[in-house]
Amino acid sequence: MSDPETTTEPALRRWRTAAASRSEQLGALLLLTATIAAIGWANLSGSYEQFWGTDVRLSLGDAAIHLDLYHLVNDALMAFFFFAVGLEVKQELTIGELTDRSRAIVPATAAAAGLVVPAFIFWLVAGGSGAAHAWGVVISTDTAFLVGALALIAPKHPARLRVFLLTLAVVDDIGALGAIAIFYTDEVHVGPLAIALAALAVIAMVRFLPSGRGPLYAALSVVVWFGLHEAGVHATLAGVAVALLIPVAEPRRHDVERVVELTRAFRQSPNPAYAAAASRQLRESISINERLQRSFGPYVAYVILPIFALANAGVVLDGPTLERAAGSSVTWAVIAGLVVGKLLGITLATVVVQRTGMGVLAPGLTIGRVTGGAALSGIGFTISLLIIGIAIDDPALQDEARVGVLVASVVAFALGWTILAVLDRRRPVTPPGSTLLRPFDPDRDHFVGPADAPIMLVEYGDFECPFCSRATGMVTEVMNHFGEDIVWVWRHLPLHQPHPHAELAARAYEAADLQDHRLEMSRALWANQDRLERLDLLRYADEIGLDVDRFEADLASEAVARRVAEDEDDADLMDLHSTPTFFVGTARHHGNWDAPTLIAALEASRRA
Structure with missing residues (x-):
């Protein structure tokens, strides 16, 4: 489902x-x-x-x-x-x-x-x-x-x-x-300007208060306005x-997850305290x-x-x-x-x-x-x-x-x-990313299924993206539907701003692949999306039986970094900026990416 x-x-x-x-x-x-x-x-x-x-x-x-x-x-x-x-x-x-x-x-x-x-x-x-x-x-x-x-x-x-x-x-x-x-x-009066600057200094510190920041921002802003006006600025x-x-x-992942927890608690036990806490946490997560x-x-x-x-x-x-x-x-x-x-x-x-x-x-x-x-x-x-x-x-x-x-x-x-x-x-513009830039290469790409399968599904994603983790189950459903007729290709697209640990996780995947354990590492990464620090990755490497010293060296190696960057560069040239992004064959898939929708798109691709 x-x-x-x-x-x-x-x-x-x-x-x-x-x-x-x-x-x-x-x-x-x-x-x-x-x-x-x-x-x-x-x-x-x-x-x-x-x-x-x-x-x-x-x-x-x-x-x-x-x-x-x-x-x-x-x-x-x-x-x-x-x-x-x-x-x-x-x-x-x-x-x-x-x-x-x-x-x-x-x-x-x-x-x-x-x-x-x-x-x-x-x-x-x-x-x-x-x-x-x-x-x-x-x-x-x-x-x-x-x-x-x-x-x-x-x-x-x-x-x-x-x-x-x-x-x-x-x-x-x-x-x-x-x-x-x-x-x-024109002319600047020092006294009122000093008052305005002092109010600005206090505004810079307001962020550290636990509550009541909004009214204080508003009051100090009025002081700044009066100060600048009287100063001649x-x-x-x-x-x-x-x-x-x-x-x-x-938004920090912890704050977003806290919203989910409070919402779940309110659904199970509706009361004003849970409602207020969920509303406050939802607001402060942004x-x-x-x-x-x-x-x-x-x-x-x-x-x-x-x-x-x-x-x-x-x-x-x-x-x-x-x-x-x-x-x-x-x-x-x-x-x-x-x-x-x-x-x-x-x-x-x-x-x-x-x-x-x-x-x-x-x-x-x-x-x-x-x-x-x-x-x-x-x-x-x-x-x-x-x-x-x-x-x-x-x-x-x-x-x-x-x-x-x-x-x-x-x-x-x-x-x-x-x-x-x-x-x-x-000179009509062809939308960037409408066609897969780099063809599937079995000698380079990470894939599941027969390399010569008549149907191909390419996914650009990152290991910290919650939608990508959900898509893994969808991909499994699609693969089971087509059996030996499909090959699924995975490429990295770490979104650095919203997912600060995604690039390191992608490197961990590549480092594990050098020891033929990329699938085991990917399962560990998907299961622990909120724990992707370097020490966490070393622990997962140990748990799946990797040579941890070699894994740590590969994790920091230029070759592994370049391997991730190559996928990133392809995505950038195609103007891909969200994950997951799918290509059905070589054509970019637009719209929903639930299993039934993708199966229909892949069937249409096979008929074509």
Whole structure:
């Protein structure tokens, strides 16, 4: 009988991907709607400026801050946006794409060029306008609009392009935040800054408290915001400063297993104590960074960013304004910086890094598709509008720059859509990993069954993956069904981030194979997935009768490490990033991998 968790996992992944795409489309649609509403309000009613100029008083004890609604949105609400950005940056730097140097160096370098080249083009074009110092307007890509635009365009096989653009956007955001902190902060008051820094130091220690961390994080974050605001530093940076101190980590196996134990106890004896313990353990098994991203994400995308657009995009598009914008070097500097600068900077940097061998593009990602993504990166909305308000004092120049941002965003979207659409028609992308890269080799591969069997099932997996351990029973059922007509091939794909012991376990399997005991070692590894430290592996070697000294030497040998790495390299070139992954014959199997489904796929393969 198939495991329900096993059979629903691929379907769950597909549902999550579809849900994320719908969420991104909705966020971009709300942002666009708010932008259009702001422009309509500003042009049809004189109350726009009056409304956002309404005074607001914020007080904390005897300390009070006077703001208008416009600055309340830009300085206070946008701190939540930067908090969400900071959480994403911390996750990517700690456990995400930016931890893999070979994969991260291409989008990171492209992002750096996408900061410098647009700024330089803006400076050249706007040099005589008196606003050349506002180059920060063109350095940032609007992540919400970017992923929403990609979801709307829906190019074929967008996954790798999306990851590339999100990684690029993270580095882009780091650069934009640094520019605000360094170049667009005037006078700094030491006393309030010291208070903010002290609060940040306390925040860094909160992670060590056993409970009550959430309210303390919230209270100290308010102190940081007030401190930075009074110090003269743009207060939105409080959001990213706090976020970078929030811990992030992969779920630990022990915590996940504890959730299962408490859930089982509650099922057997339902009572409030077990329910509360299970709920608390379930929540705490996920790092607070990821919990906060899920909590804040919808509010930022569906509330804060649309309100920001409503407060900032209200440009009066009357004849005189459009006439001034058409002849304004500031307007054209913004358009040239975002549209031309982003396209050239990102594309050329990607070509240089790839051709010099400094980095590699992920499988299925071509220079042409990167060019389409680079064009979309010219959609510079949120931070661009924010920096206009910080860097430019003249209201007329502000309007000219806002017109440039709006025009550039429309042109960048149309250009990116055109490039990706043309590529999809003329150079359709073959999804990486659809065909087995390296053929079955009986002299090298580990397999069970006749080498010349008419049916072949290839599995990429790792010994710490719980789904792989369940799949072993499924493979046995499939093998029993086909008998001598099938050969099953095992290849290593240790997932280093979620399964830190998987590579060592794969080496143990290879070291045991050198003494003809790989099957016995695999059974020990599957039975003890939560005990895969080096001493554990030596104990298993002793229990199955291996020469332990030789096993230990082989475990650390370069030959064994290379044998595992070869399988890993094949998987990487095919863009395999989940376990288990199956190939029926040489074709990748998509969908559920319970025994009945795989048997049906293998039968179809035999008929074909």
